[in-house]
Amino acid sequence: MSTYPSELTRRARAIGAVVWASFLAASVGTMFFFAFVAPDDLLGSIPAGDHLDRIGVYTLGFFGLWALSALASALTLYIHGQSTPRPDAGAQS
Amino acid sequence: MSGANPPTAAASGDSYYEPHHKIYPREVQGRFARLRTLAVFVLLGIYYLLPWLELHGRQAVLFDLRERKFYILSLVMWPQDFIFLTWLLIIAALTLFFFTALAGRLWCGFACPQTVWTEAYLWMERITEGTRSVRMKLDAAPWSLHKLARKGSKQLLWVGFSLWTGFTFVGFFSPIRELFANAATLNLGPWETFWAFFYGFATYGNAGLLREQVCKYMCPYARFQSAMFDKDTLIVTYDAERGEPRGARKRETVRGSSGLGDCIDCTWCVQVCPTGIDIRKGLQYECIACAACIDACDNVMDRVGAPRGLIRHTTQHALDHRTTHVVRPRVLVYGALLTVLVAGFVVALTLRTPLGLDVIRDRNSLFRVLDDGQVENVYTLKILNKTERERHFDISVSGAGALTLDPPNLSYDVGAGEVYPVVVRVRRAAFDPAGSESIRFKVTASDDPQVSASHEARFLTPEGPEQQGHEHESRH
Numbered sequence: 315m316s317t318y319p320s321e322l323t324r325r326a327r328a329i330g331a332v333v334w335a336s337f338l339a340a341s342v343g344t345m346f347f348f349a350f351v352a353p354d355d356l357l358g359s360i361p362a363g364d365h366l367d368r369i370g371v372y373t374l375g376f377f378g379l380w381a382l383s384a385l386a387s388a389l390t391l392y393i394h395g396q397s398t399p400r401p402d403a404g405a406q407s
Numbered sequence: 408m409s410g411a412n413p414p415t416a417a418a419s420g421d422s423y424y425e426p427h428h429k430i431y432p433r434e435v436q437g438r439f440a441r442l443r444t445l446a447v448f449v450l451l452g453i454y455y456l457l458p459w460l461e462l463h464g465r466q467a468v469l470f471d472l473r474e475r476k477f478y479i480l481s482l483v484m485w486p487q488d489f490i491f492l493t494w495l496l497i498i499a500a501l502t503l504f505f506f507t508a509l510a511g512r513l514w515c516g517f518a519c520p521q522t523v524w525t526e527a528y529l530w531m532e533r534i535t536e537g538t539r540s541v542r543m544k545l546d547a548a549p550w551s552l553h554k555l556a557r558k559g560s561k562q563l564l565w566v567g568f569s570l571w572t573g574f575t576f577v578g579f580f581s582p583i584r585e586l587f588a589n590a591a592t593l594n595l596g597p598w599e600t601f602w603a604f605f606y607g608f609a610t611y612g613n614a615g616l617l618r619e620q621v622c623k624y625m626c627p628y629a630r631f632q633s634a635m636f637d638k639d640t641l642i643v644t645y646d647a648e649r650g651e652p653r654g655a656r657k658r659e660t661v662r663g664s665s666g667l668g669d670c671i672d673c674t675w676c677v678q679v680c681p682t683g684i685d686i687r688k689g690l691q692y693e694c695i696a697c698a699a700c701i702d703a704c705d706n707v708m709d710r711v712g713a714p715r716g717l718i719r720h721t722t723q724h725a726l727d728h729r730t731t732h733v734v735r736p737r738v739l740v741y742g743a744l745l746t747v748l749v750a751g752f753v754v755a756l757t758l759r760t761p762l763g764l765d766v767i768r769d770r771n772s773l774f775r776v777l778d779d780g781q782v783e784n785v786y787t788l789k790i791l792n793k794t795e796r797e798r799h800f801d802i803s804v805s806g807a808g809a810l811t812l813d814p815p816n817l818s819y820d821v822g823a824g825e826v827y828p829v830v831v832r833v834r835r836a837a838f839d840p841a842g843s844e845s846i847r848f849k850v851t852a853s854d855d856p857q858v859s860a861s862h863e864a865r866f867l868t869p870e871g872p873e874q875q876g877h878e879h880e881s882r883h
Contacts, residue, residue, distance in 0.1 A: 327624045330617075334625040349489035352475065368473050369581070369598040 328391060336383035343379040348372060429546075430619060432529065433539040433678040437702025439516075446517045447526050455571075458578040463795075472580045476824065482756075483824075485793055487763055491756065498748050505741040507635040509733070511642050511720075512696035515629065521621050522695065524572075524614035525681070528565060535561035539678070565615050573607025619682040623693050633692065638723035639732050643696050645676075645687040645718045646726070653687070662713055669713045676700035676718055686718055762800075763791030763826075764850050764860040774867045781834045782868045783813075788829045790850055792821040799853040802831065806846040810835050810866075818853065833866060843867050 353371035366374070460467040462480060469478045477484035477492070484491060506513050515522060536542045536557050545554055577599050578586055589595045595603070613621050622629050636642075650670035662669070670687070677685045679699040684691050686700045704718040722731045769785035776782055792798050802817035804810050813832040821827040833846065846866045852858035 330620070330625045334621070335627060338627070345492070349486055349492075352486070367596075367598070368475075369596070369602075372472055373598055373601065 332384055332387040332391060336380055336387045339383040339387075340376060340380035343383070344372070344376045347375060347379070430681065430683040431539045431543055432681045432683075432699070433675070433703075434533060435675075435679040435699050435702045435706075437705055439698035439702050443517055443522075443526060443697065447523050450518065450520075450523050451527060455575055458575060458583040466582055466584070468579065469582060470580050471582070474824075483793065483795060485763070485791070485824075487791070487793075488759070491752070491759075494748070494752050494755075498745070498752060501741060501745050501748060504635050505738070505745055507632055508637070508640060508737050508741055511636070511640050512632060512694070515622065515632075515695035516697035519695075521613060521626070522697065524610055525618050527568070528614045528618075531564040531568065532561055535564060565611060569607035569611040569615070570603065571607075572610045573603035573605065576606040577602045619693075619695075622695055623682060629692060629695075635737075637735070637737060638727075639735055641720045641722060642690055643686060643694060643698055643701060643718065644690065644721050644726060645670075646716070646721075647687070648726075650687070650717050662711075669708070669717050671707065671711060673707055675703040675707055679703045760858055760860055761793040762850065762852065762858055762860045763789075763793060764848065764862045765789040765791075766848055766862040766864045768864065774869070776869065777834070781836060783832050783834045784866050786831050786833065786848070786864055788831055788848060788850070788862075790819065790821050790827045790829065792823065792825055792827070795823050797822050800850050801853055802829065803849050803851070804831075804833055804846055805849065806844065806866075808835050808844075810846065835866070835868070 353368040353375075356371055356375075357366060457468050458466060465478060467478065467480055471478065475486055477488075503514055532542070536545055545557060548554055574586070574590065575583070577583075580602075581599060586595065586599060589599075590603075617625075650668045652666075652668055653670035653672040654665075654667045655672055656665050656667055676687065677683075677700075679702070680686070681697060681699065682693040682695060684693045686694065698720070701718050701720070705715040708715050708717055724731045765788070767787045767789070769787065772785070774782050774784050788802065790800055790802075792800075797820055799818060799820050802812070802819075804812055811834045813834060817829065817831060819827055819829060831848075844866045845863055847861050847863050849859055849861040
């Protein structure tokens with residue numbers, strides 16, 4: 315217990331950055347998307363759409379966008395991390 | 408590409424990151440602590456009370472997602488008014504830039520929800536677990552009934568506060584009184600329940616557990632705010648010239664006689680820092696400019712009889728013994744942009760007509776030539792009444808010769824906040840003139856001619872008499 319919330323590892327920090335950055339992007343994205351698309355228009359085209367109400371569509375929209383942005387963030391991090399040496403690589407060790 | 412010594416970089420993996428040590432910020436009293444407490448009360452007060460405020464018999468601020476209508480005090484926004492919300496967001500961002508250029512990270516230290524909620528969670532921790540030193544001892548001690556009671560009551564407060572925060576969040580998007588009644592009888596809808604818990608959990612995690620780590624490792628603004636900084640921006644700084652060489656000294660030492668600077672190296676500034684940095688090492692990106700170190704150092708300076716301000720708000724230029732310019736191009740540009748945007752916003756909002764009109768051409772036929780030689784085009788008009796009462800509207804059409812409407816004298820009652828579709832036939836003598844002409848529909852409120860909206864449309868006629876036979880009765 316005494317170690318919480320300590321020892322945020324490299325991986326945890328990377329996850330934090332991906333989750334948070336994509337959360338912000340998804341928030342803006344959801345606002346834009348639903349300003350132009352009414353949830354009612356989507357109900358018909360979503361599987362099991364009749365079991366959803368509008369808030370449900372908004373929720374799915376938000377989490378869908380969040381998942382997509384998180385995927386983009388994670389891939390960026392992955393590709394960038396693979397191909398780019400850390401700026402201080404060598405200097406520290 | 409992968410550097411001269413990739414194995415080293417890979418092998419040393421985590422070593423580029425200091426291991427995180429739990430930070431126990433010491434409680435501090437002073438001007439800035441009072442200011443932050445005030446900010447916490449005002450901002451959290453607004454957050455928790457605003458949804459309960461009523462105006463015109465409805466919730467004063469409600470972003471009604473179900474009805475797709477946003478109520479902000481007397482304003483009612485529609486999805487069509489989306490531009491205003493975007494505009495508001497741009498104004499908010501620019502305001503942030505403006506104040507950051509002037510006064511540094513004011514936002515981070517006093518207004519950011521992360522700071523404000525963290526402050527509230529820290530307070531709950533303090534009243535249940537005790538002051539900094541007591542908390543550190545408690546964490547180090549083995550589990551006991553006493554520790555369980557302390558930690559348990561903290562968690563109880565935290566969880567309760569988080570759930571209330573989540574509930575309030577949902578109350579901004581769904582009428583809160585209804586929500587409360589439903590929650591009280593355990594009838595909250597599944598989505599509302601989900602969001603209340605989700606937002607509550609996020610608050611608990613961010614403000615209770617992660618705290619300064621959100622600012623240090625997750626917040627993008629913390630990283631790019633330095634772009635708004637220049638040498639005239641207010642920053643929290645340790646006056647090294649005055650403070651160094653630092654060192655402990657006897658209580659009765661006369662100031663300036665020991666060969667030491669004013670810093671007595673008591674490390675209070677480090678102990679109170681919520682992000683755990685030492686401000687004496689210079690400006691660091693982790694610094695959220697909360698000024699807790701200023702309060703702490705001022706208290707110490709008072710006690711040792713030295714003037715306050717060893718750590719203070721100042722600018723790089725002032726530290727370099729140069730003049731600080733409050734008014735400078737950066738501030739002027741941000742200020743001018745801000746003024747234009749705010750003025751434009753107010754003007755656009757006042758000029759906004761509470762009426763919307765959309766015109767859609769009939770897709771099935773371009774035109775139809777009637778037996779009496781007139782050409783007819785069909786349109787669907789959508790009238791949107793943005794006011795909160797039923798209104799009567801008249802439709803007229805103009806342009807491209809003498810036009811007649813069928814039915815004539817179009818006028819309709821449109822309910823509050825309703826979209827009313829109307830099919831309109833427009834007729835005109837066939838070849839007067841020929842081709843595609845622009846016409847204009849106009850909808851006017853019967854009780855107020857000022858309230859009107861118009862929309863352009865194309866009126867199509869056959870090219871000439873010889874084509875009349877081909878186009879006649881196109882696909883009707």
